[in-house]
Amino acid sequence: MDGIKILGCGHAHLKRKVTNDDFAKILDTSDEWIRTRTGIRTRYRAEQEETSDMALEAAQNALADSGIDPKRIRYFIVATLSPDHVMPSVACSLKDRLELPGNVMSFDVNAACSGFLYSLQIASGLLRENEAALVVGAEKLSKYMDWTDRNTCVLFGDGAGACVVEKRDAPLYRFANTESDLQHSLFVPGMKSHEEREIGYAQMNGREVFRFAIRAMREAIENVLAQAGDTVDDVDLVISHQANIRIIENVARHLHIPMEKMYTNLEEYGNTSAASIAIALACAKEEGVLKRGMNVVITGFGGGFSYGAVYFKW
Incomplete structure (x- = not known):
């Protein structure tokens, strides 16, 4: 395992x-x-x-x-x-x-x-x-x-x-995938020459990222639940990448997951990229929202386009 x-x-x-x-x-x-x-x-x-x-x-x-x-x-x-x-x-x-x-x-x-x-x-x-x-x-x-x-x-x-x-000798259901972002919808350019000492600014096509994020996290959650033979009713808590509340709400609505099962802290922290889920886990544990024995889904998406999920018992 x-x-x-x-x-x-x-x-x-x-x-x-x-x-x-x-x-x-x-x-x-x-x-x-x-x-x-x-x-x-x-x-x-x-x-x-x-x-x-x-x-x-x-x-x-x-x-x-x-x-x-x-x-x-x-x-x-x-x-x-x-x-x-x-x-x-x-x-x-x-x-x-x-x-x-x-x-x-x-x-x-x-x-x-x-x-x-x-x-x-x-x-x-x-x-x-x-x-x-x-x-x-x-x-x-x-x-x-x-x-x-x-x-x-x-x-x-x-x-x-x-x-x-x-x-841990227990199931961990995992899924990861990448779709090449050939249009640079989410992009931070690097240095092109010795003269260009500064890394470029972050660039984003918000609409394209929004559509991708909803589809990607839905797919990832459905995949790990199918592996386990479970449904959303078996899930106690979903901790997703904290990018945008409207993305999280759309994922919850499409999968019929009550919003009370969708942990969020982006109101305070914003989008912290790779730190996002890690901070959310720590905060959910501190707040007593995340408890031992819970069935937990962690899911996210990012530049690349990369995305995935894990499903396990906390």
């Missing part, structure tokens, strides 16, 4: 909260315009913190919450599209700062907003008996924002979340 048990969760706590009213001071927008279209009221922005700093805090909190000896960690995976450097990876940079043992495989995964979800699936395939993995989602998306583009900059926040997982 490739089943996993999540032993602990944690997330970083950034100090600077940016409200919709803050954006209204610099853009042709308003709190109502942003809220009605996205469900987002606030988001956090890193100031002095880099992606690795946020990942470190989230990882430390997850390790503390798990209560396990860090020497049990065998795999350390960081999902991010916004690392501090092209090389070394965030995971390699943090391995010694976290005082992990010498025989830890450490690496980053870039699957955009699907990164944490993909990383959980990678960990489930790698883990053996008595081994544990530390899986982090961390993003500093503010460095990719065009602060004059209200269609993108109001959506995204910075942050990090993490989980400690171990192998």
Whole structure:
């Protein structure tokens, strides 16, 4: 079995909260315009913190919450599209700062907003008996924002979340897929020459992403439930990528899932890409929404286009 048990969760706590009213001071927008279209009221922005700093805090909190000896960690995976450097990876940079043992495989995964979800699936395939993995989602998306583009900059926040997982002799139903985004509907251009030192701004075709996201998460949820032979009635909680409340509501409506089963925290955190699901897991656990014995679906989508889901008993 490739089943996993999540032993602990944690997330970083950034100090600077940016409200919709803050954006209204610099853009042709308003709190109502942003809220009605996205469900987002606030988001956090890193100031002095880099992606690795946020990942470190989230990882430390997850390790503390798990209560396990860090020497049990065998795999350390960081999902991010916004690392501090092209090389070394965030995971390699943090391995010694976290005082992990010498025989830890450490690496980053870039699957955009699907990164944490993909990383959980990678960990489930790698883990053996008595081994544990530390899986982090961390993003500093503010460095990719065009602060004059209200269609993108109001959506995204910075942050990090993490989980400690171990192998479990129980089913884990998983699904992942990628559809090439040849039209660059969700795109961050890189440097093209030595003269272009800056990474380009995030670009997004909102309508295309919206349509894809609803279809992709529906497909992913239906796939993992079919594998299990379960229906939506058997699901206790769905934790999805926190991109847009209208996307989440549409997925719930099409699959006949009551919204009370769809956990959301995007109102406070916005879209934190690969950190999104990890932060949501930590917050749901802190709030007592996520309880042992629950049947949980985790699902998401991202640039690429990448998407997937996992279904397991918490």
